[in-house]
Amino acid sequence: MSATIENLLNENRVFPPSAEFASAANLGADEYALAAADPVAYWEKQAGRLDWAERWHTAHTWKPARPVDGVDEAGDTLLGIPEAQWFVGGRLNVAVNCVDRHVEAGRGDTVAINFEGEPGDRERITYAQLQRRVAQAANALTALGIVAGDRVVVYLPVIPETIVVTLAIARLGAIHSLVFGGFSAEALKFRVEDTGAKLLVTSDGQFRRGTAVAVKANADEAVGGNAETGVNTIEHVLVVRRTGELTPDLPWTPGRDVWWHDVVETAPETHQADFFDAEHPLFIIYTSGTTGKPKGVVHTSGGYLTQASWSHWAVFDAKPTDVYWCTADLAWVTAHTYVLYGPFSNGATSVIYEGTPNTPHTGRHFEIIERYGVTTYYTAPTLIRTFMTWFPRGLPGDADLSSIRLLGTVGEAINPEAWVWFHENVGGGRAPIVDTWWQSETGSAVIAPLPGVTPLKPGSATLALPGLNAKIVDEEGRQVPNGSGGYLVLDGTWPAMARTVWGNPERYRDSYWKKYAAQGYFFAGDGAKYDDDGYIWLLGRVDDVINVSGHRLSTIEIESALVSHPAVGEAGVVGVSDPTTGEAIAAFVIPSRDIPPRDAGDPVFWAALETELSALLLSHISREIGPIAKPRDLVVVPDLPKTRSGKIMRRLLGDLVDGRPLGDTTSLQDEAVPARIARILAARR
Incomplete structure (x- = not known):
């Protein structure tokens, strides 16, 4: 079997930076050479952008995963636990760097948050x-017994209190773990118990898709009905009133449960901050892997904040006059780095929005941009692909997006046609797009263009940022040539990298460092390819690579080929079981046409639409990629199962085709989507 992933698509369009943007950009082309000459010194310079109570004495130490005596459970050579440290001996307070220093610099009247x-x-x-x-919240948490090193789980929607309490936890040197407000009680319970949290912060309810949804009962189920029967370490539940009378019958445990307005809004408005070591843990964030229990990766204070702050300034070309909106839910790592800390x-000045993008209408985001x-x-x-299906003939004429000067994408690879649509319709054909690749474990963007420097190619995250070294290698760790695909690895360490898995350093070693321990590479778990110019193109998780008769094909490239056809607004591609080829391709496509409401729920309608489009799209795939990439199943659907962060849950699509149980679907934007797809699949058989 080939050790590389086959290169299927070529994209030749190039969008160089405009002279106007480049002339005012925060960074120039010399930044790459400057960082490469001495990466540690480069990161020391970026750490100097922060306020430190005490400067570090050692910039960086690194102990890689090297062989030690013995063998592991698989019979492989036993490896030691890798350990990285940055800015050793330095002391700072993350919240002071995010709030207080701006007030002390005379910018107290600057708007920090526009909440919608x-x-x-x-x-x-x-x-x-x-x-x-933040001072009030820090004082209230202290009164509830929270001290440095304690863990606090935050189970809130996208509201100002979520930001306030997160910064207050950081201010105290406690460790926060944010949990998406749509997660199930079982998912919340796991995170509470795995962290050993003393405090849970939640709300009475939240607004979701135009409806007030009760939340507190979920929280109670996760932490035990009351203080006597709870099976975990929770001492208090701090409750924000968000939905009030719209979610009646609020469960309440006296002595354990306290209202936010009773203990936070009555607390003193000043707080004296302490300072903590650069390697002091800041937060635990759980990965959402498809197998096994989630991993709680740990990020520390000094290195993480250094890279989060610098990368926000560099990648988004941040200016004092900007109004910045990252649309991620505050529980996702995207929001940790590019809403909260960066x-x-x-x-x-940031915008945060609580709701879904089509509540009460599909133009809500554009209305917010204009406001x-x-x-x-x-x-x-x-x-973006959803917008393409909502607005197949372009955005509404009354949407004034003239304020936009920079666009960004995150979460997974963007299809070239979606990139161009975003550039033309939202960016007015003038705003550069910074397509960013990174993950919970990296803590910060790793591969992304510098918007005033890097010529852009639709669909490519382009190059590793200054101070970082990304490579694409084969199974044995050899770098593949331009035009080839393989596994994405990171060579060396970087300040924002996760330091461990909470309570399980062996899992940290085995998940990220074991595969390429001989080379010292961090294995990201993603496939990628180089184009002929050395640009990096992400191909999705290695788990999403489909092996069809010995050909290792990327789902992302097949999706991109489908989306490039004008009849397709969005596509999700998965590998499914096949008795002949081992694996086969199943493609789910959303048409780019208006669907009458009377037909949207009719499986027979979708089966007929599939008959109409199938031959057309299979022929298109064959021309764009080749016959090997033609899907065995091509299913036309009204929607795809997506998480609140916007990712397609491809695992659910494979489960639906192969008839496996779906498991937990509570993180979906719309939990009814899998059932609708199941009815369409049933109508095809």
């Missing part, structure tokens, strides 16, 4: 107001 609630409520919070609110450390004058809009490729 799903029902239409709005709030504008300056840095001075944010400082007072932008606030740079004194940015706040958003200049930088960072979102997921799946949402």
Whole structure:
């Protein structure tokens, strides 16, 4: 079997930076050579952008995963636990760097947060107001017994209180773990118990798709019905009133449960911050792997904040006049780095929105961009492809997006046609797009263009950022030539990298460092390819590579080929079981045409549409890639199962085709989607 992933598509369109953008950009082309000459010194320079109570004495230490005496359970040579440290001996306070220092610099009246609630409520919070609110929350948490090193789980929607309490936890040197507000009680329970959290912060309810949904009962199920029967370490549940009378019958445990407005909003408005070691843990974030229990990767304070702050400033070309909007849910790592810590450390003005993009109408995001004058809009490729299906003839004529000067994408590879649509329709044909690749474990963007420097290619994240070294290698760790595909690895360490898996350092070693321990590479778990110019193209998780009769094909490239046809608005491709080829390709496509409401729920309608489009699209795939990539199953559907962060849950598509149980679907934007697809599949048989 080939040790590389086959290169299927070529994209030749290039969009160089405009002279106007390049002339005012934060970084120039010399940044790469400057960083390569001495990466550690380069990161020391970026650490100097922060306020330190005490400077570090050692910039960097690294102990790789090297062989030690013995063998592991698989009979392989036993490896030691890798250990990286950055800015050793340095002391700082993350929240002071994100809030207080801007107020002390005379920028207290600068707007930090423009909040838009799903029902239409709005709030504008300056840095001075944010400082007072974070101080109140820190004082309240202290009164509830929280001290440095304690773990606090936050189970809240995208509201200002989520930001306030997260920064307050960081201010105290406690460790936060944010959990998506749509997760099940069981998913929340696992995170509470795995972290050993003392405090859970939640809400009475949240607004989701135009409806007030009760949340507190889920929280109670996760932590035990009351203080006597709870089976975990939770001492208090702090509850934000969000939905009020719209979610009645609120379960309540006296002595354990406390209202936010009773203990936070009555607390003193000043707080004296302590300072913590650069390697002091800041947060635990859980990966959402398809197998096994989630991994709680741990990020520390000094190195993480250094790279989060610098990369936000560099990749998004952050200016004091920008109004920045990252659309990620606050529980995802995207929001940790590019809502919470990167932008606030740079004194940015941000927009946060509580709701879904089509509540109460499909133009809600564009309405928000116009209302706040958003200049930088960072979102997921799946949402962009959804916009393409909602607006097949372009955006509404009354959408004024003239404030946009920079666009960004995150979450998975963006299809070239979606990139071009985003550039032309949202960016007005003038705004560069920074397509970013990174993951929970890297802590910060790793592969992305510098918008004033890098010529852009639709669908490519381009090159590793200054100070970082990404390579594409084969099974044996040899770098593949341009024009070939393989496994994405990172050579060396970087300040924002996760330091361990909470409570399980062996899993950290085995998941990320074991495969290429001889070379010292971090294995990202993603496939990628080089084009002829050495640009990097992400091909999705290695698990998403389909092996068809010995050919290792990327689902991302097949999806891109489908989306390039004008009849397709969005596509999801998975590998499914096949008795002849081992694996076969199943493609689910959303048409780019308006569907009458009377037909949207009719499986027979979708079966007829499949008959109409199937031959056309299979022929298109054959021309674009080759016959080997033609799907065995091509299913036309009204929607795809997506998480709140915008990722297609391809695993569910494979489960539906192969008839496996679906498992937990509570993280979906719309839990009804799998059932609708199941009815369409049943109508085909």
